[in-house]
Amino acid sequence: MDEASPASLTDLCLSYVSRNLERFCVKHADGSLCLRDSLLFPQELADQLLAKMATEGLLNDSTVGVFRSSEYLRLRRACIRTARISAEAFQRALCPHRLLELDAARVNADLTVSDILHGLASNKHCRESLQRLVLTGLTMSSLEEPSCHCFSSLQGLRSLSLANVDFYDSGLADVCSLSRLESLDLSNTSVTNLNPLLGLRERLRSLTLHQLKRLEMSTAQLLAVIGQLEALQHLDISDDKQFTSDVAHQLLGEPGILPALVSLDVSGRKQVLETEYEFS
Numbered sequence: 001m002d003e004a005s006p007a008s009l010t011d012l013c014l015s016y017v018s019r020n021l022e023r024f025c026v027k028h029a030d031g032s033l034c035l036r037d038s039l040l041f042p043q044e045l046a047d048q049l050l051a052k053m054a055t056e057g058l059l060n061d062s063t064v065g066v067f068r069s070s071e072y073l074r075l076r077r078a079c080i081r082t083a084r085i086s087a088e089a090f091q092r093a094l095c096p097h098r099l100l101e102l103d104a105a106r107v108n109a110d111l112t113v114s115d116i117l118h119g120l121a122s123n124k125h126c127r128e129s130l131q132r133l134v135l136t137g138l139t140m141s142s143l144e145e146p147s148c149h150c151f152s153s154l155q156g157l158r159s160l161s162l163a164n165v166d167f168y169d170s171g172l173a174d175v176c177s178l179s180r181l182e183s184l185d186l187s188n189t190s191v192t193n194l195n196p197l198l199g200l201r202e203r204l205r206s207l208t209l210h211q212l213k214r215l216e217m218s219t220a221q222l223l224a225v226i227g228q229l230e231a232l233q234h235l236d237i238s239d240d241k242q243f244t245s246d247v248a249h250q251l252l253g254e255p256g257i258l259p260a261l262v263s264l265d266v267s268g269r270k271q272v273l274e275t276e277y278e279f280s
Helices: 009-019 043-054 065-066 088-092 111-122 124-129 169-175 196-201 219-226 247-252
Strands: 025-027 034-036 078-081 102-105 132-134 159-161 183-185 207-209 234-236 263-264
Touching: 009 043, 034 183, 043 065, 043 078, 065 088, 088 111, 111 124, 111 263, 196 263, 219 247
Parallel strands: 078 102, 102 132, 132 159, 159 183, 183 207, 207 234, 234 263
Antiparallel strands: 025 034
């Protein structure tokens, strides 16, 4: 929507409901809110209400309670970006829904990647239906509990973002066992070896490897892996300050590599001179 355009009536109504939620709710003993009247929201509006509450900084353990009534507020594409909610509140309010997408980028540290995976895996429908998961900027697990990888339980997953997560090689092997995964963002993670990606060679279409600061692979080793991702259409190897090699130069100069590729981001790499290459 153009910045000069007025807000839509739907947006204005969602903002009003978000800011005045207590007027329409009763409070449970645990402090969580519940809608006073059993109103059946159109499914898309439920998604929009959740996103509006998150965007305006109003989503917390109390307000997220309204989504426990999954028969009236049915979520499919849930956005809880930057929300301040606990693992328990997440489990009780969001995990009962048949989610297709979950964007949990930069939620508070009390809700970890392990908490989210455990919660989603507890719902049979989510294990099968969840297609897109954004975990950008999260902590893998709490100090009290060791990290337990269970990405592989989300068998319907097609797109996964782990950018800026303290994510390691053992987790990558788990991720690469996902039979439907097509898009993966590993930017600024602690992965050292990308060989597990070969398990996705026939279906991975988008791969983002921006600033893999701990990668321990030579240019030849890296290209040996990337070059076998035959379905890859979008590749981002931009501004990886860990590399002093000419990986982008070598990739661009390799005839016949990545035949399906339609976009390539090598920004920030000084070795690449655009005039050296011809593109069809």
